[in-house]
Amino acid sequence: MAKKRTHSTGPFRERAILVGVNVRSQGDYWALEDSLAELSELARAAGANPVERVTQSMHKPSPTYVGKGKIEELAHTVKHTEVDTVIFDDELSPNQQKTLEDKLGVKVIDRTALILDVFAQRAWSREGRLQIELAQTEYLLPRLAGQWSHLERLGGGVGTRGPGETQIETDRRLVRRKLSRVKKEIAQVQSQRDQQRMQRTGGNAKIVSLVGYTNAGKSALFNKITSSGVIERNQLFSTLDTTTRKMWLPSGVSATISDTVGFVHKLPPILVAAFRATLEEALEADLLLQVVDVSSPYAAEQAQVVSDQLADMGIGDTPKILVLNKLDLVASSSDEPLALSMLEQIDVSQFTRVVTTSATKGWGMSDLREAIEAEIAEPGVDTSADMIGQNV
Ligand SMILES: Nc1nc2c(ncn2[C@@H]2O[C@H](COP(=O)(O)OP(=O)(O)OP(=O)(O)O)[C@@H](O)[C@H]2O)c(=O)[nH]1
Ligand SMILES: [Mg+2]
Known part of the structure; x- marks a missing residue:
């Protein structure tokens, strides 16, 4: 008989199996292993200990998330590895969750509950x-x-x-x-x-907002540019609250700049809706600085996730500067041109400018300020193509 069902998203420390599927008809550009690697990080951030990964490739989504045979295999693994929890890489419907919990006899958690859990802790x-x-x-x-x-x-x-x-x-x-x-x-x-x-x-100063994948370095850039002390940490979702400061641009004009909550692959829509107040600065921004961690092997996928989620929020058309951050981790100096292969993977056509930075080394800060100023003064005059390869 199944254990008592709980949907608590509070902290837990349990041995967990991670389960993900690749549904070919849905054609996700995000590789299954990458998604599970991130799920594993989220699980650890929530205090769980992932001990095993189970995956399945399917032609179309299954009503029980994975196929019948796979559920039996999972139930067997659950028994033999003595796990307490099975974590699924997508949001499960209440019915799916209940069925899976009955069949597996342990607590079943989905990606949404996990992300809510990490947010709750922060x-x-x-x-x-x-x-x-x-x-x-x-x-x-x-x-x-x-x-x-x-x-x-x-x-x-x-x-x-x-x-x-x-x-x-x-x-x-x-x-x-x-x-x-x-x-x-x-x-x-x-x-x-x-x-x-x-x-x-x-009522009339321009609003600039830093957006980007979690851990991309938004807070680090914000601190550098405004000399503030927002918490920057090597962890998922360090920042949940928006902080806004005045910033001075090279010509002496001021604007406000905001540091915002990070995005993640498959970010639950209920979370985006609930965080609307916090995201208001981004929603009303005249200019977005989309920060990408160039040292991440998933930089291109992460950039795409953020662009998609901005579009879902209805701000896909706000002018955006692409900020390629953590340059120090892939180049030995600020003069070394960023490998073009990186830029080829990112769809740069949606950005009005590209700037490379290292928040920790302070590289590219004046370029960033100038780009912001130029964009605010004359939106979209420059094209990204002119800016590529132009370095800090
Ligand atoms: N080497 C290097 N590390 C950086 C750079 N920028 C940020 N970091 C580090 O990356 C980690 C994440 O930086 P944050 O500024 O907290 O990232 P964030 O985008 O605000 O993340 P969330 O608030 O979680 O969404 C921290 O450990 C930073 O010190 C950089 O340019 N180079
Ligand atoms: Mg932050």
Whole structure:
């Protein structure tokens, strides 16, 4: 019999098997091994210990995520490796999750729950906590039915029913009430944020926003450019809160620049929706600085994920400067041209300019400032092609 079902996204330290599929009809440009490598990092960040990976290639998606035979194989592996948890590389529907948990006899977690878990651990501000609470509650709501199934199997009865309604209905009501409370509090925080922005910018200063994959070096660049002390760490999702500062451009004009939360492959839409207040700076930006870690073997895929997610957020058309960061890890000096093969992999046509930087060495900072100034003054005059190979 399956263990008690929980959908807690709180911290856990368990031995885990990672499961991913490659669905050919969906043609994901992200290789399965790369996605699982990242899932493994996310699992570790959440405190789990991934001990095994199981993959399957399929022609079309399976209603049970993996095929029947694979589930049997998985159940066998679960027994023999004594794992506590199986983590799936995509968001599972409540039904899929329940079926898999029944068949495997251990806790089943999906990529969304894992990302929510990592976010929950990093949220320290009131706004961050509220937003993660909103995302977790939205995630939990459709999964409540499954959570009570262990009681339903016992035949309901004492302690499982309120007067005239089932426990699950009572729970749903409580959770909905919590949802509306959290949403109200977020709205309050957001209106304070709006006021602050108006005071800061006087309503007309240009807004520049750093965006990019988690761990690309956004906070490091932000600190360098504004001489601030935002936490920069070699971990996924160091930054959850937006920090905004005034920055001076070479001609003496000022703009505001914001450091924002990082993106990740298969970022759950509920999380993006919940973090809308935090992402407001990016949503309203006149100019985006899309930061890419050039030392990552997945730099091109990561750049594509961010571009796709910006488009999903409705800001795919905001002018963007491509900032190729961590140059020091692939070049010995700021003069060494960046290997063109790197640029060939990234679709540079969507960017108005390209700048190479090293936030830690301070390379390329004046180029970046000049590019920002030029872009704000005369958006889109330069073309990326002219800028490629032009170095710091
Ligand atoms: N060698 C090198 N390391 C860098 C550079 N820029 C950032 N880093 C390091 O990369 C790690 C991640 O940097 P952050 O600035 O925290 O990255 P981020 O994009 O803000 O990440 P999230 O907030 O998690 O989305 C840190 O350990 C930084 O010190 C760089 O140009 N060169
Ligand atoms: Mg950061």
